[in-house]
Amino acid sequence: MPVLLLAEVNNGRLARDAVARALSALSPLGERIDVLVMAGEGADAAAEAAWLDGVGQVLLAQDGTLAHGLAEPAAALVVSLAGQYTHIAAPATAFSKNVLPRVAALLDVMVISDVTSIHDADTFDRPVYAGNAVQTVISTDRIKVLGIRTSVFQGVEKATAAAPVETVAAMPDPGLSSWVEDIVAVSERPDLASARVVVSGGRGVGSREQFDTIIRLADRMGAAVGASRAAVDLGYAPNDWQVGQTGKVVAPDLYVAVGISGAIQHLAGMKDSKIIVAINKDEDAPIFRIADYALVGDLFTIIPELTARL
Amino acid sequence: MKILVPVKRVIDYNVKVRVRPDGSGVDLANVKMSMNPFDEIAMEEAVRLKEKGIASEIIAVSIGTPQARDILRTALAMGADRAILVDATADVNFDIEPLAVARILARLVEREKPDLVIAGKQAIDNDMNATGQMLAGLLGWGQATFASRIEIAQGHAVVTREVDGGLQVIRVALPAVITADLRLNEPRYVSLPNIMKAKKKPLEECPLGALDVDISPRLKVVRTIEPSRRSAGMRVASVDELIDKLKNEAGVL
Numbered sequence: 001m002p003v004l005l006l007a008e009v010n011n012g013r014l015a016r017d018a019v020a021r022a023l024s025a026l027s028p029l030g031e032r033i034d035v036l037v038m039a040g041e042g043a044d045a046a047a048e049a050a051w052l053d054g055v056g057q058v059l060l061a062q063d064g065t066l067a068h069g070l071a072e073p074a075a076a077l078v079v080s081l082a083g084q085y086t087h088i089a090a091p092a093t094a095f096s097k098n099v100l101p102r103v104a105a106l107l108d109v110m111v112i113s114d115v116t117s118i119h120d121a122d123t124f125d126r127p128v129y130a131g132n133a134v135q136t137v138i139s140t141d142r143i144k145v146l147g148i149r150t151s152v153f154q155g156v157e158k159a160t161a162a163a164p165v166e167t168v169a170a171m172p173d174p175g176l177s178s179w180v181e182d183i184v185a186v187s188e189r190p191d192l193a194s195a196r197v198v199v200s201g202g203r204g205v206g207s208r209e210q211f212d213t214i215i216r217l218a219d220r221m222g223a224a225v226g227a228s229r230a231a232v233d234l235g236y237a238p239n240d241w242q243v244g245q246t247g248k249v250v251a252p253d254l255y256v257a258v259g260i261s262g263a264i265q266h267l268a269g270m271k272d273s274k275i276i277v278a279i280n281k282d283e284d285a286p287i288f289r290i291a292d293y294a295l296v297g298d299l300f301t302i303i304p305e306l307t308a309r310l
Numbered sequence: 311m312k313i314l315v316p317v318k319r320v321i322d323y324n325v326k327v328r329v330r331p332d333g334s335g336v337d338l339a340n341v342k343m344s345m346n347p348f349d350e351i352a353m354e355e356a357v358r359l360k361e362k363g364i365a366s367e368i369i370a371v372s373i374g375t376p377q378a379r380d381i382l383r384t385a386l387a388m389g390a391d392r393a394i395l396v397d398a399t400a401d402v403n404f405d406i407e408p409l410a411v412a413r414i415l416a417r418l419v420e421r422e423k424p425d426l427v428i429a430g431k432q433a434i435d436n437d438m439n440a441t442g443q444m445l446a447g448l449l450g451w452g453q454a455t456f457a458s459r460i461e462i463a464q465g466h467a468v469v470t471r472e473v474d475g476g477l478q479v480i481r482v483a484l485p486a487v488i489t490a491d492l493r494l495n496e497p498r499y500v501s502l503p504n505i506m507k508a509k510k511k512p513l514e515e516c517p518l519g520a521l522d523v524d525i526s527p528r529l530k531v532v533r534t535i536e537p538s539r540r541s542a543g544m545r546v547a548s549v550d551e552l553i554d555k556l557k558n559e560a561g562v563l
């Protein structure tokens with residue numbers, strides 16, 4: 001039986017990379033994958049999703065209640081479609097982490113969060129304890145609800161032909177919550193979750209103003225900017241830059257950790273990066289135990305020098 | 311307004327987790343256990359709402375082994391008025407799944423009729439991030455997850471949520487489930503006098519049987535292993551050497 005994949009759509013735009021990676025994660029199931037686009041205006045996102053390899057068909061639900069990713073109308077719609085599917089999946093994002101458990105509860109099944117490997121239709125790997133352990137679980141539920149940790153998968157390619165797009169109706173508005181506003185900084189930088197290079201700053205950076213040093217290096221490298229929890233808590237960086245157990249999980253080709261000690265909760269979000277560079281003045285900082293290249297020294301001399309040399 | 315706060319007893323976040331070599335799970339014998347950090351934040355928020363005169367009663371609930379009494383005492387010392395221990399298992403290695411926890415909490419909600427449930431966003435042991443959303447679904451309530459700010463108004467809450475692109479503000483009708491994120495507040499330290507006072511506060515023990523919820527797991531954990539470990543690489547002496555290595559050895563520049 002087919003698989004339903006919830007697309008990640010932000011303000012009508014498809015998060016193509018996340019959806020492409022989730023599609024490849026689901027491919028071992030060997031089933032048709034339908035992609036559900038829920039949005040206020042989702043025609044462009046649906047058309048783009050239709051061109052991803054492995055998509056059986058795109059279901060497009062356009063409704064004002066679906067414009068801001070509110071959990072209750074999205075979950076109601078997914079549940080109304082669930083009967084035709086054995087697996088309901090989504091890239092593990094803030095949107096899907098909000099919606100999928102609600103869907104699972106309404107279907108009386110467990111949710112399986114942050115899946116890193118699909119062995120067969122019932123068997124999945126997922127990290128626990130901040131990535132200190134990996135569990136293999138067998139689900140006994142009739143429908144599997146899966147959050148996919150996209151950082152560990154490569155995305156699918158473009159398809160040779162577009163999949164059909166079919167319109168589905170939204171459910172009546174349950175009226176339990178409503179959107180007030182988004183407080184979002186628009187940036188030209190690459191998206192943290194899918195960037196090839198990430199430069200992250202921690203408490204060692206010292207202030208909001210000094211965090212600009214990190215941003216300048218990132219911009220020079222064409223990188224996304226990340227941060228530790230401490231840097232976010234102290235207001236050096238916005239919340240959506242937090243990398244870690246309870247922030248974003250990234251696995252770029254190159255991760256540069258600057259003034260970050262390497263707490264296990266931070267490592268949980270970046271230890272699968274291909275190459276890790278750590279810059280820290282404390283030669284015993286735990287981050288050095290997992291770094292491929294360690295540079296001991298004061299970030300305020302190293303980072304400007306590095307930025308100038310690149 | 312009555313607030314219910316579910317609190318989970320988990321391995322302390324500072325403890326180094328050891329995976330048993332036979333793949334049977336994580337070593338929990340003789341390790342420090344504490345209240346899940348997100349649940350401390352949830353509890354703190356409830357207490358602040360009470361201090362502002364918005365909340366009238368706070369009930370802390372934990373589901374698990376009788377040892378969870380210790381974190382319920384902490385919740386009472388922080389300012390909960392009473393606590394409920396759902397004695398669900400004698401085995402500390404048996405992790406009760408979010409679906410079962412949510413079904414138990416739904417039963418307690420029917421009984422206690424709170425106007426608000428504030429849960430943690432995520433338990434740092436199973437890293438599920440599911441229970442609050444599941445509870446809201448089962449109850450047919452609205453949900454506001456990953457909260458970094460909560461304002462209570464007439465019949466609804468205005469909640470600022472930490473999302474992937476930044477922050478989102480939503481309005482959710484009460485009763486509702488809210489889950490607490492890291493930046494909602496900084497939990498207080500419990501003082502000795504409050505720990506003493508907490509000993510006199512009511513802690514009810516509720517046997518699982520009284521709630522008629524099946525907690526058999528839906529996910530069978532067949533194996534728990536340590537992930538492949540990275541080892542330390544090399545020291546570079548200068549920025550030039552770093553750039554050279556990244557270009558010519560790692561090939562990432």
Ligand SMILES: Cc1cc2nc3c(=O)[nH]c(=O)nc-3n(C[C@H](O)[C@H](O)[C@H](O)COP(=O)(O)OP(=O)(O)OC[C@H]3O[C@@H](n4cnc5c(N)ncnc54)[C@H](O)[C@@H]3O)c2cc1C
Nearest residue numbers: 202203204228229230244245246247259261265266281299
């Ligand atoms: C429930 C929970 C969830 C958490 N989730 C996350 C998460 O998702 N992500 C996360 O990152 N953390 C998370 N944490 C927090 C984590 O435990 C650490 O507290 C945090 O990662 C520390 O951030 P840091 O490394 O920036 O700060 P610190 O540990 O204070 O390290 C600062 C580093 O900067 C170095 N330094 C200082 N000055 C300089 C200089 N001039 N030049 C070079 N180096 C310098 C110091 O040597 C030090 O190593 C979580 C914690 C809890 C309890």
Ligand SMILES: Nc1ncnc2c1ncn2[C@@H]1O[C@H](COP(=O)(O)O)[C@@H](O)[C@H]1O
Nearest residue numbers: 316317373429430432433438439440441
């Ligand atoms: N056994 C439990 N007892 C009480 N509360 C729990 C329990 N398990 C989960 N919770 C609550 O649900 C939140 C999310 O947990 P989880 O869905 O397991 O990540 C926690 O932060 C707690 O508030």
